[in-house]
Amino acid sequence: MKNSLTLxxxxxxxxxxxxxITSALMVIPLVRGxxxxxxxxxxxxxxxxxxxxxxxxxxxxxxxxxxxxxxxxLALQLxxxxxxxxxxxxxxxxxxxxxxxxxxxxxxxxxxxxxxxSENHLINNDTDLNLSYRFKGQYSYSLxxxxxxxxxxxxxxxxxxxxxxxxxxxRMTEGHQLEMPIFISxxxxxxxxxxxxxxxxxxxxxxxxxxxxxxxxxRLGQELSTVLVFSMSEEDFKDLMTESKVLLSxxxxxxxxxxxxxxxxxxxxxxxxxxxxxxxxxxxEDGIVSAxxxxxxxxxxxxxxxxxxxxxxxxxxxxxxxxxxxxxGSGESFEETIxxxxxxxxxxxxxxxxxxxxxxxxxxxxxx
Amino acid sequence: MKSEKRGLxxxxxxxxxxxxxxxxxxxxxxxxxxxxxxxxxxxxxxTYYYMILFGTLxxxxxxxxxxxxxxxxxxxxxxxxxxxxxxxYTVSVYNNLDFTIELENFVANVSxxxxxxxxxxxxxxxGVYFVFEYxxxxxxxxxxPDFLP
Numbered sequence: 264m265k266n267s268l269t270l271x272x273x274x275x276x277x278x279x280x281x282x283x284i285t286s287a288l289m290v291i292p293l294v295r296g297x298x299x300x301x302x303x304x305x306x307x308x309x310x311x312x313x314x315x316x317x318x319x320x321x322x323x324x325x326x327x328x329x330x331x332x333x334x335x336x337l338a339l340q341l342x343x344x345x346x347x348x349x350x351x352x353x354x355x356x357x358x359x360x361x362x363x364x365x366x367x368x369x370x371x372x373x374x375x376x377x378x379x380x381s382e383n384h385l386i387n388n389d390t391d392l393n394l395s396y397r398f399k400g401q402y403s404y405s406l407x408x409x410x411x412x413x414x415x416x417x418x419x420x421x422x423x424x425x426x427x428x429x430x431x432x433x434r435m436t437e438g439h440q441l442e443m444p445i446f447i448s449x450x451x452x453x454x455x456x457x458x459x460x461x462x463x464x465x466x467x468x469x470x471x472x473x474x475x476x477x478x479x480x481x482r483l484g485q486e487l488s489t490v491l492v493f494s495m496s497e498e499d500f501k502d503l504m505t506e507s508k509v510l511l512s513x514x515x516x517x518x519x520x521x522x523x524x525x526x527x528x529x530x531x532x533x534x535x536x537x538x539x540x541x542x543x544x545x546x547x548e549d550g551i552v553s554a555x556x557x558x559x560x561x562x563x564x565x566x567x568x569x570x571x572x573x574x575x576x577x578x579x580x581x582x583x584x585x586x587x588x589x590x591x592g593s594g595e596s597f598e599e600t601i602x603x604x605x606x607x608x609x610x611x612x613x614x615x616x617x618x619x620x621x622x623x624x625x626x627x628x629x630x631x
Numbered sequence: 632m633k634s635e636k637r638g639l640x641x642x643x644x645x646x647x648x649x650x651x652x653x654x655x656x657x658x659x660x661x662x663x664x665x666x667x668x669x670x671x672x673x674x675x676x677x678t679y680y681y682m683i684l685f686g687t688l689x690x691x692x693x694x695x696x697x698x699x700x701x702x703x704x705x706x707x708x709x710x711x712x713x714x715x716x717x718x719x720y721t722v723s724v725y726n727n728l729d730f731t732i733e734l735e736n737f738v739a740n741v742s743x744x745x746x747x748x749x750x751x752x753x754x755x756x757x758g759v760y761f762v763f764e765y766x767x768x769x770x771x772x773x774x775x776p777d778f779l780p
Binding site for chain 1 (some may be wrong): 701736738739740741742743744745746748749750753756757760764765767771
């Protein structure tokens with residue numbers, strides 16, 4: 264029994280010596296820097312593919328120590344506005360003893376996880392993105408574990424400098440169209456090279472009815488002055504010709520193919536060229552068909568038009584006609600009585616206002 | 632049962648050897664490492680106290696363990712208390728070795744859970760040794776006849 268006890272004690276001594284040797288084999292290579300994992304920050308590449316944000320970078324790993332490094336995880340975090348913008352983790356293959364390798368790591372993240380607030384901020388503001396990458400790993404049998412976090416700041420340059428609508432020079436044109444000059448200025452960004460798309464929609468004040476929309480595309484780093492052309496139905500066009508109102512401009516700014524977008528709203532005071540259009544005292548008396556026509560030109564441009572009166576008999580023949588040109592300055596009222604002499608009994612009359620600029624004809628029928 | 636004690640020389644040598652290993656040499660190594668890597672100096676502050684306190688206790692109980700004869704309950708008790716002190720010493724040293732290095736843009740946590748497990752395993756086996764030793768020698772001593780004058 265005493266011999267067994269001696270052997271047991273000998274075993275304990277060997278066990279203790281083994282632990283000491285293991286400790287030395289573990290710690291000395293660490294102190295000598297024989298284990299290294301390095302992220303090549305200069306290689307960080309950030310782009311958007313379809314509905315995903317893809318971040319890629321090269322990392323170099325070296326294990327000249329005495330144990331395999333297992334369960335290696337590389338996590339990448341991007342923080343913006345105190346929110347965790349992106350948090351992705353990639354598991355890497357074990358690093359065997361004596362192995363050195365360089366590999367390209369690719370992270371992807373669904374853009375759905377990015378808040379609207381962050382998207383809006385990235386599109387419209389210069390900002391700092393806090394980047395941190397974290398390595399976790401361990402020697403075999405968890406003899407040693409390590410968790411290294413390195414952080415850095417990436418400067419993000421806003422994508423869009425300004426979008427400016429020239430509302431004063433918006434005008435109605437032929438084919439029931441509204442033309443509005445627009446200026447857009449964008450920045451080059453280190454991480455994104457796709458086009459910026461603008462989709463501008465015109466709504467009523469409550470955003471319940473959409474009148475029309477148009478879009479444009481511009482490369483990042485460019486400036487563009489152009490004219491948006493909004494086509495609309497005849498009914499909507501007539502509505503805008505005769506009624507001044509507050510319109511809502513809704514601009515969706517998006518990065519092509521990325522789903523990365525933000526929406527801006529702007530109220531527009533629309534001045535109709537024929538605001539409060541009215542026909543009063545229309546009638547026939549003593550061989551004369553007459554009507555009082557009035558409106559106010561709220562548009563910033565003068566309103567150049569032809570007012571035309573046509574009187575018809577029972578069989579639809581034109582029995583009287585009068586045509587006259589007018590120019591009404593911006594902000595001026597128009598009040599005029601149109602009188603047409605006829606020799607027969609009229610059935611109805613057509614009053615037409617033809618816009619000289621757009622060719623649009625506003626038409627009212629007067630029954631007798 | 633025999634009640635004669637060992638002399639004081641051997642227990643004293645064993646106690647001094649323990650003190651040298653667990654206090655003097657261990658603290659010196661830590662000082663040396665601290666001087667090599669000044670950024671770790673603050674991390675080892677508490678470790679010095681634990682090493683000196685529990686290293687001294689380990690040396691004391693190593694002395695008492697060596698003083699008592701094998702098969703005596705005092706030796707087993709003293710041995711187990713020494714193991715307990717070794718356990719606290721080991722855990723405190725390893726806990727302080729689970730260090731964090733913080734630089735401006737860099738934080739590293741390193742810990743040694745597997746190594747600590749091995750060390751605790753060793754201590755448990757060492758504790759079991761004293762129990763076995765007590766029962767084996769106690770049985771043998773009980774079998775020996777007492778000589779009366």
